[in-house]
Amino acid sequence: MKTKHQHKIQAGFSLIEVLVAMALLSMVVLGVGKQMLNALSNSQGSLNQTIAVEQLDGMANIILQFPVQYQMFLSDWNIDNQCLLPEGNGEVNASTITVTWRSGISQFWRCGVKRKENYSCLELSLPV
Secondary structure, three states, rough: OOOOOOOOOOOOOOOOHHHHHHHHHHHHHHHHHHHHHHHHHHHHHHHHHHHHHHHHHHEHHHHHHHHHHHHHHHHEEEEEEHHOHHHHHHEEOEEEEEEEEEOOOOOOOOOOOOOOEEEEEEEEEEOO
């Protein structure tokens, strides 16, 4: 004989369980997405730093090969800096070669006395 109030066996998930699962999943997806964006930003910064090192090395080699005539290469070298690095710029003086570029963050190292906000730089001291 059947009673008036029979309980049905639950099949599936309740609405609360689905909402909790979706909230947890969205937090995980947002965390993974943030980490991916950080990794992409860091890899771009590393690429810019590698390009700057190559530019410094190239100008150092030119100075070693052509100690008197290296100034005639400065214009092309700076055009390369501007094309390869965001707002890239290079300077050569009697004792150092410096490459600066916009990095979006302030780095801890400094080149010379003045440094612009959100720019990175690398400096190479020349043998005297």
